[in-house]
């Protein structure tokens with residue numbers, strides 16, 4: 001048969017051979033779980049649409065209703081819902097449903113870009129709290145007290161949003177904050193994209209639903225064995241039936257009208273699997289990670305950071321601080337078939353899940369032990385596309401000449417998909433220096449519109 005021109009498939013088949021050790025999402029790690037076999041072995045046969053008997057997500061009365069009922073029980077929510085467009089759509093829908101043009105929203109600077117996009121789409125007034133960032137590039141969550149003080153100072157805020165855990169697995173307290181928000185009619189939306197697995201182990205932080213947030217959104221695909229894009233929206237008891245209906249109706253407006261049965265089955269399977277085996281498997285994972293730490297403790301170029309005690313940490317998220325540029329270590333790991341989730345300047349972020357085995361950690365430790373920090377490595381420069389689209393109501397100028405100009409697009413660091421500067425911000429010389437440092441560290445940074453960080457779309461003076 002003639003070789004088909006299918007570069008995506010061919011590229012993935014090639015990458016699959018290289019990426020043998022996956023310390024990145026999705027949480028199934030490319031391994032075929034027994035519980036997935038009925039789905040995976042009948043992938044095409046089970047890729048249904050809404051016909052008699054398969055139900056309809058937006059008017060569920062049959063198998064989806066049953067699945068949602070089990071999901072709601074599992075999440076300890078008032079109502080949980082399948083998202084087949086990832087956590088992104090859950091965040092967009094929640095913010096758009098519960099706020100009106102001109103409302104104030106209190107958010108952490110390191111919020112995911114979907115929060116910034118919702119702010120832009122609903123023309124909200126963002127009040128942004130800056131995160132503390134360590135020299136290594138590690139970002140800390142915002143303290144509960146800082147958020148409470150900001151709420152006291154800025155009366156009339158409609159909603160508070162931040163990620164918990166953050167990309168580094170760190171969680172702030174939200175007990176008092178959720179009580180304050182409920183009492184003062186302020187919605188608390190927790191982006192719990194990275195915390196889907198929390199409720200399956202008492203050694204993990206408590207979930208946002210348990211702690212009284214109004215809304216949380218989980219990316220099942222990040223830390224649980226689920227296909228990419230499989231997320232869930234959780235609505236809590238402190239929302240009225242009308243508020244819940246409004247949010248779900250907005251999901252229906254923003255999400256695909258053909259939610260994939262493969263993704264919804266995947267959410268169903270991941271939930272059932274974690275309910276049955278989660279506790280035991282997470283316990284084994286914790287032991288394997290402790291073993292891994294003991295195997296690398298003598299390395300003088302690598303350490304596990306110590307965090308301020310005011311934060312709780314998800315033990316499943318491995319954060320390693322490097323004395324050498326993290327990009328060099330990432331390149332070295334990739335040469336040895338190990339792929340990780342993300343780097344910042346001197347930080348490696350590894351996503352682990354119940355599917356990582358002791359063998360995986362043994363190999364990772366062995367390869368790290370063989371790393372020669374004194375070898376000169378060439379830093380891989382991050383690549384930019386260069387489209388140079390001509391804007392209608394602004395101008396494109398070089399990054400180097402942009403100090404003092406007002407941005408007309410967001411500047412995004414990806415991963416993790418956080419917004420460094422948003423549209424409307426003034427660019428300073430300090431920003432230009434910082435962006436150049438990120439580029440030199442091999443970190444991907446691009447713009448919303450033109451995608452090329454060397455050129456920025458700015459307002460004409």
Ligand SMILES: Cc1ncc(COP(=O)(O)O)c(C=O)c1O
Pocket residue numbers: 085086087088089112114163167191193194219229231416417
């Ligand atoms: C903190 C955070 N929130 C939200 C999202 C979006 O999640 P999804 O990819 O499920 O749409 C991400 C994705 O990386 C994330 O890191």
